[in-house]
Amino acid sequence: YVNPEGVNAQPDPLMTARDMRVTFGRMAMNDEETVALTVGGHTVGKAHGNGDAGQLGAEPEGAEIEDMGFGWVNKTSRGIGSDTVTSGIEGAWTTNPTKWDNGYLDLLFKYDWELVKSPAGAQQYAPVGIAEEDMPADAEDPSQRRMPVMTDADMAVKVDPGFRAIAEKFAGDFDYFSDCFARAWFKLTHRDMGPKARYIGPDVPAEDLIWQDVIPAGATGYDVAAVKAAIAASGLSTSEMVATAWDSARTFRGSDLRGGANGARIRLAPQKDWDGNEPARLAKVLDTLGPIASEHGASFADVIVLAGNVGVENAAKAAGYTVDVPFMAGRGDAAQETTDVESFDVLEPVHDDFRNWLKKDYAVAAEEMLLDRAQLLGLSAPEMTVLVGGMRVLGTNHGGSSDGVFTDNVGALSTDFFTNLTDMANTWHPVEGGYEVRDRASGAVKWTASRVDLIFGSNSILRAYSELYAQDDNQEKFIHDFVAAWTKVMNNDRFDA
Ligand code: HEM
Known part of the structure; x- marks a missing residue:
C-alpha cells in the first residue's frame, strides 16, 4: 500500500518514492514499469473527495445488508458524481481525463504544485497559476472547469531523480510511454496467471516476455526406463536424488503459479547458489545427471524428477514394497538469458x-x-x-x-x-x-x-x-x-x- 497523502499521511514525495519502490517491487515492477503504471493509470479518471468524509457510512463488511456489499455509502448527499467521497482526494490529473494522452506529464512538468487540502480534508497538491484551458472539465457539468490534482505519489514521479529521468523520457516520447504502459499493464494483470501455457484465446501476444518465466517444450519420446536405469547405476544416494528433485520442485507457488521443477532452473543463477539448495551437493548431483540427460535426449528437468522417483522407488524397496512412481515426461530446460534473476530472488526458500x-x-x-x-x-x-x-x-x-x-x-x-x-x-x-x-x-x-x-x-x-x-x-x-x-x-x- 502506498498512502496517497504521504508515508503516514506526512507529505514527502521522496519518502513516498521509497514506498512505491517497495510496493511495486513486490509485484516485480522496476522503476520504468512503476512510473509507466502510475502515469498511465492517472491519465484517466479522477480522485473523489468532494464532501465531508465523516458522513460516510460503515465499511463494506460492517454496512447494512441492503447496501449489498458496498461500503462507505454517503446517505447525507447524493453520494455519486461530483458528490462522491472515496479516497478524500479531489480532482482529475489531466485536462481530458477520458482520453489516453500525455496530459498527465504535460501538467506535472508545466506547473509548480503546492500542498493544499481537499474539501474532505486530505493532503493533495494543486498547480500554481494554472491557465483556464488546462483545467479539467467537471465530471458532470462540462461547462465548469475544476482544479487538477497530484497526490504525493504523483509528485514522487517529478521529484525523485530516478523516476523523473524516466518521466522526462516519457514526456518527450508518447509512443514509447504508451508501449511501456501497455507492457506494464499486461504484466500487472497477467503475471499471477503463471506460464504462457495457461493463456487461452485469440489475444495472447506472440512475443515471449521474460516475466512469463519462459520454458521451451521438452522431449517426450525418449526411453524412460533406460534413463532410470542409468540414474540407478550412477552411484547417487537415495537422499541426494530425493533432495535434489524436491529442491527443484519446491519453489512452486500456488499463489502466482511461478517456480517448480519444469525448466530445471535449479541449475541456473540464482537458484544454483541458494543456501537452501546446498550448492556443493547440488553441483555434484547435476554433474552426474547432466550427461544422462544429453545421452538419452531427455530434458535436464525430467531427469532431475526421474532421479527423485528412482530414489523413492529404491527407498520403498528397502522397506519391502515395490512401487512405480508415476511420471509425466515433457519438461523443458529454461535458459539463463530467459531467467529474470532479480524476480527469481524472491522465490528463494529461506x-x-x-x-x-x-x-x-x-x-x-x-x-x-x-x-x-x-x-x-x-x-x-x-x-x-x-x-x-x-x-x-x-x-x-x-x-x-x-x-x-x-x-x-x-x-x-x-x-x-x-x-x-x-x-x-x-x-x-x-x-x-x-x-x-x-x-x-x-x-x-x-x-x-x-x-x-x-x-x-x-x-x-x-x-x-x-x-x-x-x-x-x-x-x-x-x-x-x-x-x-x-x-x-x-x-x-x-x-x-
Ligand atoms: C503509488 C501508486 C498509486 C497511488 C498512491 C494511487 C492513488 C490513487 C488515488 C488516491 C486515487 C483516487 C481514488 C478515489 O478517490 O476514487 C486513484 C485513482 C485512480 N488510480 Fe491510482 N494510485 C496509484 C497507482 C495507480 C496505478 C498503477 C494505476 C493503474 C495502472 C492507477 C489507476 C487509477 C485510476 C484509473 C484512478 C481513477 C479511478 C476513478 O476514476 O474512479 N493508479 N489512485
Missing part, C-alpha cells in the same frame, strides 16, 4: 521444514512456516504429514542434520518417524537449539528433534494423521500416500500437460 531447515532464526515459528510452504505447494494437512514423515527417514534433511530422523534404517521408506513420534516409551525435552527424545525408562537420549518434528505429535489434528501412519497395518497405505503426494509436488507446474 526455510524448508520438509528438509528440517531454517536459514536463520525467525520471529515466526518454524511450524507456521511449514504451513506456508505446504499451502504454496497446494498440499493438504495429510499430504504435508506423509511427506515430512517420509522425507525424514530418507535422510533428506538439509546439511545432513539428524533432527527428526527417528530411525536406524535411513533410506528405507518406513513409518519409523510416526511410530517413534507417537510411542509413549519416548519423552520429549527442550534443550539448547531444539529438543531431545529420551527413553522414558532409562533416560538415555535416543534422537534430537525440531519444533517441526514435535508439532506432528503435539497438535491434535496432526497427531491424528501421525497415529494413522504409525498404525502397524498402514505401512503400505503410507507408501502409497507418500508417492501420491510426492507426484503431486513434482507435477504442480505441468500446465503444459
Whole structure:
C-alpha cells in the first residue's frame, strides 16, 4: 500500500518514492514499469473527495445488508458524481481525463504544485497559476472547469531523480510511454496467471516476455526406463536424488503459479547458489545427471524428477514394497538469458521444514512456516504429514542434520518417524537449539528433534494423521500416500500437460 497523502499521511514525495519502490517491487515492477503504471493509470479518471468524509457510512463488511456489499455509502448527499467521497482526494490529473494522452506529464512538468487540502480534508497538491484551458472539465457539468490534482505519489514521479529521468523520457516520447504502459499493464494483470501455457484465446501476444518465466517444450519420446536405469547405476544416494528433485520442485507457488521443477532452473543463477539448495551437493548431483540427460535426449528437468522417483522407488524397496512412481515426461530446460534473476530472488526458500531447515532464526515459528510452504505447494494437512514423515527417514534433511530422523534404517521408506513420534516409551525435552527424545525408562537420549518434528505429535489434528501412519497395518497405505503426494509436488507446474 502506498498512502496517497504521504508515508503516514506526512507529505514527502521522496519518502513516498521509497514506498512505491517497495510496493511495486513486490509485484516485480522496476522503476520504468512503476512510473509507466502510475502515469498511465492517472491519465484517466479522477480522485473523489468532494464532501465531508465523516458522513460516510460503515465499511463494506460492517454496512447494512441492503447496501449489498458496498461500503462507505454517503446517505447525507447524493453520494455519486461530483458528490462522491472515496479516497478524500479531489480532482482529475489531466485536462481530458477520458482520453489516453500525455496530459498527465504535460501538467506535472508545466506547473509548480503546492500542498493544499481537499474539501474532505486530505493532503493533495494543486498547480500554481494554472491557465483556464488546462483545467479539467467537471465530471458532470462540462461547462465548469475544476482544479487538477497530484497526490504525493504523483509528485514522487517529478521529484525523485530516478523516476523523473524516466518521466522526462516519457514526456518527450508518447509512443514509447504508451508501449511501456501497455507492457506494464499486461504484466500487472497477467503475471499471477503463471506460464504462457495457461493463456487461452485469440489475444495472447506472440512475443515471449521474460516475466512469463519462459520454458521451451521438452522431449517426450525418449526411453524412460533406460534413463532410470542409468540414474540407478550412477552411484547417487537415495537422499541426494530425493533432495535434489524436491529442491527443484519446491519453489512452486500456488499463489502466482511461478517456480517448480519444469525448466530445471535449479541449475541456473540464482537458484544454483541458494543456501537452501546446498550448492556443493547440488553441483555434484547435476554433474552426474547432466550427461544422462544429453545421452538419452531427455530434458535436464525430467531427469532431475526421474532421479527423485528412482530414489523413492529404491527407498520403498528397502522397506519391502515395490512401487512405480508415476511420471509425466515433457519438461523443458529454461535458459539463463530467459531467467529474470532479480524476480527469481524472491522465490528463494529461506526455510524448508520438509528438509528440517531454517536459514536463520525467525520471529515466526518454524511450524507456521511449514504451513506456508505446504499451502504454496497446494498440499493438504495429510499430504504435508506423509511427506515430512517420509522425507525424514530418507535422510533428506538439509546439511545432513539428524533432527527428526527417528530411525536406524535411513533410506528405507518406513513409518519409523510416526511410530517413534507417537510411542509413549519416548519423552520429549527442550534443550539448547531444539529438543531431545529420551527413553522414558532409562533416560538415555535416543534422537534430537525440531519444533517441526514435535508439532506432528503435539497438535491434535496432526497427531491424528501421525497415529494413522504409525498404525502397524498402514505401512503400505503410507507408501502409497507418500508417492501420491510426492507426484503431486513434482507435477504442480505441468500446465503444459
Ligand atoms: C503509488 C501508486 C498509486 C497511488 C498512491 C494511487 C492513488 C490513487 C488515488 C488516491 C486515487 C483516487 C481514488 C478515489 O478517490 O476514487 C486513484 C485513482 C485512480 N488510480 Fe491510482 N494510485 C496509484 C497507482 C495507480 C496505478 C498503477 C494505476 C493503474 C495502472 C492507477 C489507476 C487509477 C485510476 C484509473 C484512478 C481513477 C479511478 C476513478 O476514476 O474512479 N493508479 N489512485
